[in-house]
Every structure is written in structure tokens, then in C-alpha cells.
Amino acid sequence: MQEKLEKVLAEAKEQLKEAGTLEETEAIRVRVLGKKGQLTQILRGMGKLSREEKKEMGMAANKAKAQFEEMLRERVKQVREKTREARFREEKIDVTEPGVQVTIGVEHPITQVINEIVGIFRSMGYSVYESPEVDTVFNTFDGLNSPEFHPARDMSDTFYIGKDIVLRPHTSSGEVRAEKELPLPYKIVIPGRCFRCDTPDATHSPTFHQVEMMVIGEDITMADLKGSLDQMAKQLFGPETRTKFRPHHFPFTEPSAEMDVSCFKCGGKGCNVCKGSGWIEILGCGMTHPHVHRVGGIDTEKYTGFAVGMGVERIAMLKYGIDDIRLLYENDMRFINQFK
């Protein structure tokens, strides 16, 4: 009996050595431990033995079984590893071949610039206020203290759809609406599309975008205006950016200013972008004229505020070095794709 066991084990050991696939090791397992397997047969034959012998043989058989299982496990592991290795060799790929193309679209550069500006002001606690692109002459001119004969009111400058209705030539039209609608105090930006009677050329477009910025509060000063815009400029054009405020005139602000930023291309030394001056004019701004606050029923003694208007296309063109505004409205995919 013992011999038989040893013989079975020895045979199995030889066979396992030869086995190269998992199918073969499985066949060996069945041959030894299956229903009709060699070891199973031997154990079955134990019925005829005495209790003493049974006990002895049982132990021997169990030991042999354990030995076999150990050999089998070992071999299976080896075979599996070998198979894996072979598979890996076979499945090797050329990782330098191109990936499957996934196209991600691009937001229009105008949108990107608006979002960037709005994002900067949002981080400074401003909200967005939106107002219609077609608005009243009152909201567009009279409410903003524009003189009765201001050239901007001319039909050669502003599109009219009625005596009292225009396509807004600036987002400032939203200021009067905001004043009438929003509870004080507030800090808002009014981004949007504007229109002027300009025949398209490299620097003019009848459709363009502005972002208006407007703050009203009890202690808003011109120093706040300067500080807020300086911070915006540094975020928009880089931390090295310096700002310069020059006196100017707008009917709806007093005092009024134009803001220049140090040239972000040359840093202020003078180059073709800043036309040698080191500075680039970016926007118009000022302390909101009391007339404009009065239109909104705001107590001008208690409240002061400031307003800023900036041209989105101008900033986009400066930022990206675009030399023709019409490119922005042509929508050539090869143009848009560059603004990833």
C-alpha cells in the first residue's frame, strides 16, 4: 500500500514536471485526485483493512495527498507565471503609436476673456448683472448724463430701432437698470454685447463686447477705484503689471480717468505693442457722476461709487496679439482651435 502511494506520488511528480499548460496540470490533478483518480482508488481500497491498518494507511494517504497538492500548487504557479510571461511578450504594443483622438472643443476667445475678467471680479466678491442688448435711449444716454447733442447719440454712431430705442453702444446702459433694481450696496460687473455703426475693418466691428464694472457703497473712494483696477490688471496681465491713471472726461463719471497698464510684452521699455510708450490704454473709468446716482434714486450724499468700462476685443487682441478684429467674428476653426 505504502509502495503504491509512493509510486503514485513519484509518477505524479514526473508528470507535473512535464506539464506545460494549466490544462495539463488539471489533467494530472484529475488523474490523481479525481473520482476515479489513483489516490482516490487507493483510499477506496482501504475498506478491507483492519482498524489499525486503516488508521495507519489513512495517515499515510492523507500525507501523500497533501504532498501531491503541494507539488501541484507549486507547478500551477510556475505554469501560470510562464503563461503570463508568454502572453505579455505576445501582447507588447508600440506605445509611440498615436492615441485614439478625442476632440475637446474650445470656447471662443471673446468668451474666454470675459470669463477671465468676470472670474477675477468674482474672486473679489463681485456679482454679475446682465441687461438687455437693446435698451432705451434714456438708459443709454440721458440717465448717464450724456449731453443732448453728444455725438454718440448720432445715427452715424449708434443704431436706432425707434426714436427711443437703441442697440446699446456700451454696457453702461446696464448701470441705470442696476441702480433701479439692486439693493445697496453692491459690487457688480455687467458683461455683454454692444453695437456701434462701424464698418468692419482691422480695428472696428459693428458688434463688440464690453465688461462694465460698478460699485456703490457708503465710503467708496477714488482710491478704491485705483486699488481695485490695479489688482485686476495684475491678475489679468501678470503680477509685474503697473497701472497709470490719466485724467479724462466721460459724462457719467466725475472725476474720470483712463487707465494704462505697463506693456505686458516689453514690461514698459517700449516696443511695437505699446508703440514705444511702454504703456497701453486699457479702459475708461471714474467716480460715478451724482446725476447717474440720482436717476436711480440713490442718496448721493450717503453713497458714492465708481464705474469702469472695458473693451473685451481690445483686451483679447492685445493679450493674444491678434491684429485684425474681424478674425474674431469669422470663426475659422483653425483660428478658434488655437485658444485651447
Place this chain on the structure above:
Amino acid sequence: MIVSVNWLKDYVDIDVPVKEFCDRMIMSGSNIETCTEIGTGISGVKVGRIDKIEKHPDADKLVVCGINIGEDNLLQVVTGAGNIFEGAFVPVAVHGSVIPGPLHGQPKTEGGVKITRGKLRGVESDGMLCSAQELGFDDKVAPMFSKDGIWILPGNWDEQLGQDFAECLALEDSVVDFEITPNRPDCLSMLGMAREAAATFGKTVRYPDTECEKAGENAADYIRVSVRSELCKRYTARVIRDVKIGQSPWWMQKRLMAAGMRPINNMVDITNFVMLEYGQPLHAFDIRSLAGGEIIVDTAKEGEHFTTLDGTERTLHADNLMINDAEKPVAVAGVMGGLNSEIVEDTDTVVIESANFLGSSVRLTAKALGMRTEASGRYEKGIDPNLCSAAADRVCKLVEMLGCGRVLDGSVDVYPNPEKAPTVMARVSRINKVLGTDISREQMVSYFNGLEMKVEGEGDEMYITPPTVRQDLLEEVDYVEEVARMYGYDNLPMTLPDTSSAAPFPKDWDLRELARVTLCGMGANEIQTYSFSNDKVLDQCRIDQDSWERNFVRMINPMGEDTSALRTILTPGMLEVLGRNYARNIEAVRAYEIGNTFMKNLLEPDGLPDESCNLSIGCYGEKENFFTLKGIVCALLDKMGIGELTFVTESEYGLYHPGRCARIMTRDRNGDDTELGIMGELHPDVAENFGIGTRAYCAELFFDLILTLSDREVQYRHPPKYPATSRDMALIVDEDLEVGKIEAAVKEMEAGILEDIRLFDVYRGEQVGRGKKSVAFSLTYRNNDRTLTDEEADRAHAEVVEMLKERFHAVLRD
């Protein structure tokens, strides 16, 4: 406003370099467009006198001149100019000299032109006589006397013969072009700019001399003035006798040329000079043409004809203010004089008009008559009526100085309501509050004094009276600006407001951005197109003539027919972009636009139009078809929080292929069907109209409606604990039966354990027969409380199949 720095120095001391002058003027509020050097680039050119002119032996059009340049021998110069004469003083470019050029009839060259000795038609020429243009002056400022010829200097230059021309004439100057904002018409004058410069540099203005000697004869004996319209605020007239027309002296010509004006003759030059000096337009009449020695300022008779100085006959309107004599109109007030009262060669006595007309009236008249002049422009912008007498007096003084006439005593001055400057109270505390500064009263007062303003009162209150030329200072805030610019914007501190915004950030803004990001994620590029549209483009889109898309908002003053209305939908703009890209050989395009559309306000014709935001998507390319676009639309709307989409077949919308178009529907808050938009494959004619040579697909959605219906609140549910069982079925149905109907019918059953139904194949072909199709669905069944048995799934599935067989005569395919 063009300012010669040398001229400005006549009124105010400027002791800093031009660059610094410019920088500081900018920072005190006088913005500068350009600053240019003039009179430069000339070297070796001498002052000469033409002593001899002889005919050229071989050329009819040339002459040989003997030029005295202070040497023993005359210099021989050949010229073709026709305006020279013996005794004329001229610029002589001798051999080796350099002039800026360009030479007559030639293009300008960098670095100027070097003049060398040479032969003209066989005769030696030792240099060249120059025109003003050849010496670098613009053609439009070349003195009338020397126009189109050699520059002939006014006056006597015997002492300077042979000396350096540029130096003798003091040609070098800096010319600054100031950008004058509409609130500061007072700065459209040399004295206005002198006041600004004086305030900026802490100097005082030297005002010009206006006192004339006594003549012993009174202007009032020659002329009577009556003003019959309130459109004329003031009319001042002075009279000059024994007028002698000639060239004005070089110092005056030089100033005019630097300011961009052509010297014409002494009388014209004086009026122009004073206009530039004071900003007050002036006019001169020949007294012989003033019938009755009268000037009557009154509005015109409607339909009356009048010929202006430029020789054009004009038809007048009743609101045009005119200057008349006892019988007839002689000038359009503030715009242009009449041909009938022009100064002519033998004029002996002139009446100088220095008047103030209401700007708005001059503006309307100039516009109605279609003639904007220097004078009308100045009146429109606003002039201080107090300037009338000073400017008239200055004209007289210059006449006396130039010796070109005898100034009569006194003036006839009609000025019923003399203008006074309003005194405004401004508070030191308020100014500091607005600026965020701590400027002392003393400092502020010194700024105001520097600007020639009078300050009274004490403590916080300053009662300020400006000079009457400053018509822009009407309320306290105007003085805030005066302090700010004198203090220097640069010196204001930088702080941040400590106000927080009470306005909530709008949800719509973020949802629009979410839509953009989602669409970009699906490979679509954003486009931005013009907001304009027109009927023709809708014709090209095959939009019905009576369709709502034709409710255009039209402009009164469009730039052209193509841009005469505002867009009602975005798709035409999208199609133009697809067509443009197709024409540029771009293989595939997937794009979207989010933008406002406009519809005529039908309820209130005078009200604002209906403005609403739309979204368009468009694509073409090998991989695109109706269902790729539908996939994009569904994914976007799902992301936007729109549930329960249905696509309803549409075959009547002209823009699209009648068999490949769908209305996109959802349910509103009340559970009613509502249309979100439309999508489809372009009708081949439309594609052709827009130059798209391939199948293209578009969708247009009412984006505002999406924003309204958007519900993005997350309703969390635990992932199912028990496994699902799926069953497939393939049904043969009529070709016309829409998959959507089958799906809807299955969903309507509300079988408790049916979780999902999904189409996975559609087959058409011989095996299923003509007019039929096979549609294969996978159905998912699940019980959320326990594992489903096969029998339960089979039973539920059989019910579904049975229902479909019955309802749609579907046949189960093996």
C-alpha cells in the same frame, strides 16, 4: 487742439523740456495725441534775395536766377517756378545742403534730399530755390502767397542774406496735438492751453495786449447793430478803415503754419490768429456791402436763397439764424459769410464781427445746410460770450501792430444778458471723501487759484467762482475733479472697497458656462457671429414668408441691407460659418453658439423688443450624422437638468430635410408638452445656398427655456443591491412605426420590474421583407427588494412582447 510750444511760451513760461511738458500736461488732464518736431531736417539752406532773372536759353519754362546770398558774386540757380520776382527773399539750398523734401512731384524719402550742383538743360545751377513743402511743411499750410511755387518770405531780410535759413526764421518748434474732451471747449484756444499749462507748472498767464490808440472816430458812426433773436447771446462789432491787404509778417505766419493753418493775407490771418488765440470765431464784412450800415441778427425767411462764401447757393429755413443788413442776409450766423459781403482787393472799411451764437442753433443750421466749418464747430462746442469784446479788441490791436488799417474808437456791443460764472459751494471734507485723501483746504485753494478761480468762505465750505470761460464747472463734484487732477491721480492712494455685494451671483450665468463646457467636452468649438440678419438670409434658409422668424426688429439706420435687422434665430449665422469653413477645406466642423435673438414686440410696438437667448449647434464631416447630433443634444440637455425628452418627427420645416428633422420636446413644470427647439439634417438646397457641399446637421434650442426648466437638484438613490436580468427581443414591424412609439408604449406599461429599454439594432432587408424593419431591444428587469427569478423576468418580458404584438402588429423574430 494743435499747440506750438514756441507760441505757447508767448503767454506762459515753460522752463522744462518738451517731454516733461507733455508728461505733466497729460497727468493734469490735457491728454496728448501726438507731439512732433517741425522745422527740422534742414541744413545748409540760406536766406537769399533774387537779384536777377533771365530767360533760360534752351527752355521756355525755366529761368536763370542770380541770387544774392551775401557774397560778392551772385549764385546762379535755375528754376521752373512761376511765382518769383526780382527782389524776392527766398530759401536757397546751396550745393551740399540737405532739405527734408520731398522734391516737387516726387515721393518723400527717409533722411531728406541732398542738393548738389548740376546742369539744367545745359545751364549750370549752383543749388535750388525751395518751396515750403520741400522744406518739410505740409502743402495745406504753405502760405497762399507762395502756394505751388518758391517760398517767398514776407518782409525784408537784407540783414540776413546768406545766413542759415532755419535759424533766421526760427523754424524749429514742437507741435503738440492735445485731445480736447467735449467738456473743455475753453481749451480749444492758445489762452485756454496757457491757463492749463500755468496751473500745471505753477505759473501765471500773460494775456495779450488789446489796447489801441485813439482814432478820433467812432465805430458807432459807421455801423448799427440790432439783435432780434435769443439765438444770439452777444454781438460785438468794431470798425477798421484804410485797410491795406498784404502778406502778414513772418512771426504771425509761422504761428499759423505751426497750428496747421495756411497764411492767406493780413486781415484773414489776423482773424484766424485771434480765433486760435482766444477760441472766438471772427468774421469781417466789407462795409460797402452792408446796406444802410446796419447789422440785424435774425432768423431767416423759410425758403429764402443765399449764396455763401464758397459760392454755393443754399435754401434757408425759418430756424436758421442769419446776419442781415437793412435789405438782405449777408452771413449764416456762426457758420459762413456770404459771397455778397466778402472782403475784396479794394476793400477800404471792414466791420469785425465777434459774436456769440447759441451752440445748439448753430449745430442745427450747419447740419441742415450741410456745412460744418471751423467756426460752427467752435460754436457747437460752446464759447464764453464774455470773450467777444476781448477778441474784437485783440483783432484791432493786431491790425494796428501790423499797420494794415486804422482802428476806430469803441465798439458796438449788444449783450443783453451778460453771462456770469456760477459760484458753487464745495466742501473740503466731501472732496477728500470722494478721493480717499486728506488734502488741506489751503492746498485746495491754491489749486483753484492756480486755475484763476476765486475762493471765498471758510472752514469746510469753499465758495468757488471760476473764470467764465470754464463752462463745465456746475456742481461740487466738478471741483472734486479739479482737485484730483491738480493733486495728481498718481498721488491718490490705492485701497480696496470694504463693501460686500448684496447682489447674488446669477444662476443663469453659471448654467450658460456649464453648457459651454459640456459642449466643448463633446468636441464642439464655440463661435460668435454678428447679431444682424435680413430677409434674404431667411430666404436662403427656406424659412416660410409668414413664419415667426420673420418678425424682425429692424434698424432705422442700418449699415447695409444685409445687416438691416436683428437675428431672430442663430442658425443662419451658424450656416454662414459652416459654409465659410467648408470653403476653406476644413474637413469637419462641430460648433455651437450661445447668443441673444430679438423679436419685434407685437404687444407694445414702441416697447423694447423681446430678447431671448438661444443655442445653436452645427456640424458636418465624415463622422457626423443626425444621431451624433441627437446624442450631443441629449447629453447636453441631460447635463442641464432637463428630463423626459421626446423627439417628434417634423417634415414641414423648410430648413431641414423633410425626412430628417425633429422637434425637441419636454414637459414644463405643469407637465405640459413644451418645445425646446428643433434639429435636423440640412435641406440640400439650404446647404447649397450656404456653400456647404456635404451633409450638415444643425439644432437650435431656446436656451432661456432650458434655463427656466433646468432642475439640477440631485436626488440620491442607493445603487441597486440586487442583480438585474436582461432579455432581448427582435420585432418585425412596419417601416413607419417609430422606435420612439415602441419605447413609449413599453414605458407606459409601468411594469414594476422593467427598469430600462434600449434599442440595439435596426435591420432592413430581404429577410424581413419590403416595408418592414426589424428592431432589436434589450430590456432590463430588476426587483429592488430581492433577486429576480428567471421565471419572473420571463413572465414580465412575455407581457411586453404580447402587448407590442397586439398594439403594433409586431412579429417576434427568431
